[in-house]
Amino acid sequence: MIPTDGRHARRRSPWPIALGAGILAIVLVAGIMVYAAMRKEERSGFTGSEVATQQPTQPAPQLEEPPALPSWPRWGVTHTQFSADTESGEVVEQARGLLGRVPMLQNQHIMGWGVGNPEPSPGQYNFRDLDRRLTFMSSSRAVPVITLCCAPDWMKGGQAGRTDWSKNHTVAPEKEHFDDFAKLAVRVAKQYPTVKHYLVWNEFKGFWNSDTNAWDAAGYTEMYNKVYRALKKVNKDIQVGGPYVPIDSYERGPRSELSGPWGTVDQRALDAVKHWIANKEGADFIVVDGASMPKGQENLPDDFGAQAKFSAITEWLRKQSGDLPIWWAEWYVEPDNSQWSEEKRTAVQATALMEFAKSGVTTALYWNPQSKDRGDCPGCLWQPKVGDEMPMAGLLSGFTKWFPTGVEVQEVRTSDPKVRVLGQPRQLVMVNTSDREVTATVDGRQVTLRPYEIRWSGRGGA
Numbered sequence: 001m002i003p004t005d006g007r008h009a010r011r012r013s014p015w016p017i018a019l020g021a022g023i024l025a026i027v028l029v030a031g032i033m034v035y036a037a038m039r040k041e042e043r044s045g046f047t048g049s050e051v052a053t054q055q056p057t058q059p060a061p062q063l064e065e066p067p068a069l070p071s072w073p074r075w076g077v078t079h080t081q082f083s084a085d086t087e088s089g090e091v092v093e094q095a096r097g098l099l100g101r102v103p104m105l106q107n108q109h110i111m112g113w114g115v116g117n118p119e120p121s122p123g124q125y126n127f128r129d130l131d132r133r134l135t136f137m138s139s140s141r142a143v144p145v146i147t148l149c150c151a152p153d154w155m156k157g158g159q160a161g162r163t164d165w166s167k168n169h170t171v172a173p174e175k176e177h178f179d180d181f182a183k184l185a186v187r188v189a190k191q192y193p194t195v196k197h198y199l200v201w202n203e204f205k206g207f208w209n210s211d212t213n214a215w216d217a218a219g220y221t222e223m224y225n226k227v228y229r230a231l232k233k234v235n236k237d238i239q240v241g242g243p244y245v246p247i248d249s250y251e252r253g254p255r256s257e258l259s260g261p262w263g264t265v266d267q268r269a270l271d272a273v274k275h276w277i278a279n280k281e282g283a284d285f286i287v288v289d290g291a292s293m294p295k296g297q298e299n300l301p302d303d304f305g306a307q308a309k310f311s312a313i314t315e316w317l318r319k320q321s322g323d324l325p326i327w328w329a330e331w332y333v334e335p336d337n338s339q340w341s342e343e344k345r346t347a348v349q350a351t352a353l354m355e356f357a358k359s360g361v362t363t364a365l366y367w368n369p370q371s372k373d374r375g376d377c378p379g380c381l382w383q384p385k386v387g388d389e390m391p392m393a394g395l396l397s398g399f400t401k402w403f404p405t406g407v408e409v410q411e412v413r414t415s416d417p418k419v420r421v422l423g424q425p426r427q428l429v430m431v432n433t434s435d436r437e438v439t440a441t442v443d444g445r446q447v448t449l450r451p452y453e454i455r456w457s458g459r460g461g462a
Contacts, residue, residue: 061131063138063194067103072405073143075353075364075396076105077381078330080113082370085136087385092136094387099140104400106142107329107365108133109202110188111150112168119152119184121160127191134192144195145365147244147329148185148227149202155180156206172206178223182230189234198231199287199329200224200242204272214268215245217275225281232282241285243276244329245269247313251294258316261301262309263294270316277321285362286321288313289330292352298335303344304420304433307333307352311359318360325362332367334379345379346391347452350431353395354422357403366396391454398456402427416440419449423459430455 077099079085084095099106108130110118115129137144150168154160155177158167173181189195201207201223207216224242231238247270249263258265273288290313292306293299299306314326333348334340340348356364371377374385381393402424403409412423418434421442432438432449439448442457449455 058128058131060127060191061135061138063134063144063192065194066138066143067141069103069143069404071407072362073102073104073400074357074362074403074405075366075400076107076143076145077366077368077396078107078109078113078147079133079137080368080370082372082384083114083133083136083368084140084382085132086114087387091382091385091387094389095382096136096140098382098389098393098397099142102397102400103141103143104396105145105197105363105365106137106140107145107147107199108137109147109149110184111152112165117152117163118188120163121152122154122180125187127188130188130191134195138194143197144192145197145199146188146192146195147199147202148181148188149199149205151177151181152184169202170205172201172219173223175219175222178226181223182226185227186230186234189231189238193235196235196237197239198227198241199244199327200227200240201244202329203244203246203289215272217243217272218279220272221276221279224276225279228281228283239284241283241287241327242280243273244287244289245272245276247273247288247290249290249294249309251297251300258312260309260312262292262306262312263297263300265313273317274320283324285325285327286317287327287329288317289328291332293333293335299333303333303348304351307348307355310352310355310361314356314359314361326360327363327365328356328361329365330367331356331364340378341452342378342391343452344435346395347431347433347454349379349392350395350429350454351420351433353399353403354420354429354431357399357409357422362405366392395454398429402429402456412443414440414442419447426459428457428459430457 084092087095110130115133116126118127118130119125134144151173153163155173156171157174158164204215204220207220209216220243228240231240248266251263253264253266256264256267258270292309310331317326331352333352334345368381369379371384377384379392380390382389407424410423412421412428414421416438418432418438419440419442420431420433422429428443430442430449432451432453435451437448437450
């Protein structure tokens with residue numbers, strides 16, 4: 001778990017001034033004692049609350065090999081701050097069943113999002129949290145993925161031995177520590193030899209140049225190349241991808257080479273992608289993330305039509321990269337304060353997944369928003385502290401089973417455009433994008449769908 005920074009507001013003491021001399025003497029004595037102790041330890045300019053202690057060397061976990069699958073599953077999840085590995089035993093078993101019934105990709109970051117600092121001081125490793133997450137992933141039949149973010153504080157201008165979580169995710173390693181970050185990536189790869197897919201960094205965090213008002217694509221690419229070379233030396237079969245830049249859009253923005261009814265893509269993000277493509281030393285896939293809605297706005301032209309943005313960006317990426325496999329590390333479809341029902345939320349997600357499949361996305365990782373406490377958990381895969389399955393889990397399982405990478409995606413006729421359909425030779429999925437019941441002829445058969453209903457149907461004797 002990520003601790004708080006432990007800071008509190010300070011108030012002036014109400015004690016009488018007459019006591020000041022006595023207090024000052026006590027403070028001086030205490031200060032001398034503290035100073036003497038601190039001389040033996042590394043001090044920190046940060047105010048974070050996590051102080052590293054020397055951990056006993058633990059053997060790497062014995063993880064089962066990922067399941068042998070006939071095709072790449074395409075769909076998966078990213079574990080975030082709260083996940084099954086910290087739930088009670090019964091909930092763990094239920095979550096393991098949900099994620100493992102149809103093996104899918106499972107992704108975990110090396111620092112933050114549920115795990116602590118993997119290298120609090122140079123050469124001092126602590127993989128306790130990562131071991132726990134990777135062990136759960138293995139036990140739930142995962143095809144494992146690791147995101148190489150974030151970096152220990154001592155690589156970012158902080159002092160060894162402390163972790164300031166208030167800055168952890170927004171600060172990139174300093175240039176002189178790019179080699180150290182690559183060495184950490186190597187250490188992670190050796191700790192988990194069953195992991196063969198790595199994403200380098202997360203959303204260009206810390207690589208924004210305020211002077212140029214643009215992404216520091218050159219700085220990121222320099223770090224990426226060092227990590228890429230280092231991982232390939234560990235195992236040439238390891239697959240590495242970047243740049244994991246957020247591709248934002250605006251309702252009406254400056255000139256861009258990519259726009260549509262859903263808005264105008266920020267050209268600075270496209271320029272960052274193109275710089276990485278032109279200057280990378282190699283890549284096995286290209287990875288981005290983004291949202292269907294323009295920044296700070298509602299979906300355009302509507303909640304369901306906006307999902308076409310994902311196909312447009314995917315097609316652009318493929319053309320720019322020379323047809324590299326396309327990964328979406330995160331995607332978001334719901335505006336802030338939408339008050340959507342779970343039925344509508346899942347229906348909109350279904351149309352986004354349809355766009356990914358139609359445009360030939362290789363991998364799409366769902367950012368699982370699990371919460372700590374029992375209660376409402378919009379978009380979660382299981383109910384926290386309870387374990388009951390939620391609709392998004394079934395949607396991901398269905399797409400993983402029926403629409404893996406390489407499956408033949410087919411056009412399916414529908415008599416009513418409010419019913420979106422995606423098919424393959426043996427199965428189709430229908431989504432009612434209306435808040436009212438709809439009767440339509442789909443694939444030659446009449447169906448009646450409830451508001452926002454998602455329905456799977458066999459084809460050709462399946």
